[in-house]
Amino acid sequence: MSDVKVKNNSIQIGKHFSVTFQRTLRIPDDDKTYLLKPDVVRDGKWV
Numbered sequence: 001m002s003d004v005k006v007k008n009n010s011i012q013i014g015k016h017f018s019v020t021f022q023r024t025l026r027i028p029d030d031d032k033t034y035l036l037k038p039d040v041v042r043d044g045k046w047v
Contacts, residue, residue, distance in 0.1 A: 002014035010020040027034055 005012040012018045
């Protein structure tokens with residue numbers, strides 16, 4: 001049987017499989033600029 005570990009926002013099942021949960025981003029469509037939360041972009045790329 002595989003070990004299951006829960007850490008922060010992810011679930012690790014065995015050595016080779018993990019699931020990470022991300023929040024849905026809701027940005028109004030009103031032609032304004034909004035800052036993204038730091039956990040949405042990592043190293044200049046969407047996470």
